[in-house]
Amino acid sequence: MSVPAELRYTEEHEWVAIDGDTASVGITDYAAQSLGDVVYVSLPAVGSTVSAGEPCGEVESTKSVSDLYSPVDGEVTEVNEELDDDPGLVNAEPYGAGWMFRVRIAAGPDGEAALPPGLLSPAEYDELTKSAG
Amino acid sequence: MTEFAGWLMPLRYGSETAEHNAVRSAAALFDLSHMGEIAVTGPGAGEALDYAVCGWPSALAPGRARYTMLCAPDGGVLDDLVIYRQAADRFLVVANAANTARVLGELEKRCADAAVRDETAVTALIAIQGPNASRILSLVTDVPLDGLRYYAGAYGTVAGRPAWIARTGYTGEDGFEIFCSPEDAEPVWTALSGAGGAGGAGGADGAALPAAGLAARDTLRLEAGMPLYGNELGPDVTPYEAGLGRVVRLDKPGDFVGRAALAARAAEGPRRTLVGLVARSRRVPRHGYAVLSSAGTPVGVVTSGAPSPTLGVPIAMAYVETGAAGPFGIDVRGKTEPADVTQLPFYDRSKQR
Numbered sequence: 001m002s003v004p005a006e007l008r009y010t011e012e013h014e015w016v017a018i019d020g021d022t023a024s025v026g027i028t029d030y031a032a033q034s035l036g037d038v039v040y041v042s043l044p045a046v047g048s049t050v051s052a053g054e055p056c057g058e059v060e061s062t063k064s065v066s067d068l069y070s071p072v073d074g075e076v077t078e079v080n081e082e083l084d085d086d087p088g089l090v091n092a093e094p095y096g097a098g099w100m101f102r103v104r105i106a107a108g109p110d111g112e113a114a115l116p117p118g119l120l121s122p123a124e125y126d127e128l129t130k131s132a133g
Numbered sequence: 134m135t136e137f138a139g140w141l142m143p144l145r146y147g148s149e150t151a152e153h154n155a156v157r158s159a160a161a162l163f164d165l166s167h168m169g170e171i172a173v174t175g176p177g178a179g180e181a182l183d184y185a186v187c188g189w190p191s192a193l194a195p196g197r198a199r200y201t202m203l204c205a206p207d208g209g210v211l212d213d214l215v216i217y218r219q220a221a222d223r224f225l226v227v228a229n230a231a232n233t234a235r236v237l238g239e240l241e242k243r244c245a246d247a248a249v250r251d252e253t254a255v256t257a258l259i260a261i262q263g264p265n266a267s268r269i270l271s272l273v274t275d276v277p278l279d280g281l282r283y284y285a286g287a288y289g290t291v292a293g294r295p296a297w298i299a300r301t302g303y304t305g306e307d308g309f310e311i312f313c314s315p316e317d318a319e320p321v322w323t324a325l326s327g328a329g330g331a332g333g334a335g336g337a338d339g340a341a342l343p344a345a346g347l348a349a350r351d352t353l354r355l356e357a358g359m360p361l362y363g364n365e366l367g368p369d370v371t372p373y374e375a376g377l378g379r380v381v382r383l384d385k386p387g388d389f390v391g392r393a394a395l396a397a398r399a400a401e402g403p404r405r406t407l408v409g410l411v412a413r414s415r416r417v418p419r420h421g422y423a424v425l426s427s428a429g430t431p432v433g434v435v436t437s438g439a440p441s442p443t444l445g446v447p448i449a450m451a452y453v454e455t456g457a458a459g460p461f462g463i464d465v466r467g468k469t470e471p472a473d474v475t476q477l478p479f480y481d482r483s484k485q486r
Binding site: 036037039040042058060062063065088091 | 144145148149150348351352415416417419439440442466
């Protein structure tokens, strides 16, 4: 099970890649393996506003359905339309072709893109998955 | 791995969709050793079981099997069972793992004139299911499978180990269930796995026959329209609601537990009907979701639902009020999704090939 060092993570088992004021979001290898085969991903609409910790979509697998959360406040700029035809990309390449959506991160009081507190480092996320068994 | 009725079982070995597709297109192995096996033996065993269950086991010829149910006096289903008549005076009752203790207790009470013995701990159960199952199993068994009909069984060997080999299953495909001693389970499994590779039937060239877990087992039986105890069946349901009135043998002689209640229910007709639903959206109707009429009023509840690997759309079984007509809406987490009623089963192998 992989936890790439260059990413940040959430307690909802999502990963975030920060590039300037853009956050790319997907679910982790651990999440994909726990869910089993992903059959459908409902993504937020491009242009919609999302809030950190709020559900903005769904991930359906054979056995279950889970909420998809936005890890940051901002506006959705892009979604991975490939997942519509091939949701299995989430299992095959959770950190690559299985990415889900991108958000332009809302600016904080200082005018800089504001990251919410509580994003986990790779080590912290690794620890979380190990304590979850 | 998951905890299942006190057993630690694999939900999937790899991809549950691949495991499902292997059963539909080739074959796969299942470890079903969690199932309960209860032997009912003695000269009075057949008649004792006639009183205990709603079917007619004493009418079975040795070597044949039947799907039946254990009902409460009020007609509610306590478990659904497969009963094998292994010899004139020996029946093997196969129960759901979660219900084995209950079935054992009831059989001990109801079968006064027979010996009832729990053989779960001394019985392993391995299933090979799929269109290639017969060809693969024939490589490692001495039982002539061409002569073994659906719902028949025979004593023989698999990989040289003694076993009861039956042409039964829970997948909607041709296949076999192999009951053997736990010590023999590993060699039997290994032999089947290897024969699957050698027969070229398992998958890639030389690859072992794939194993399939509980997740694939559930989608396979759902596509085949087969009920699952706890979902479609339970103590608040009679066989008639589940569309399985044919298993209630009111025509057999003598009394049996639940007869009066079941006869009354047969006469008045079912209060709810089990229907098959195909979703028009990609959001999956799941166990417990409300079924709504076109006017938006609740008329039923989803008992099982999953994305169907074979059909490529979400499917579900649901109990709806008798007389309610589709198309229905399904309350999928607060948003109504349309679903069409379809004939069960969703998948019928005789219509595919």
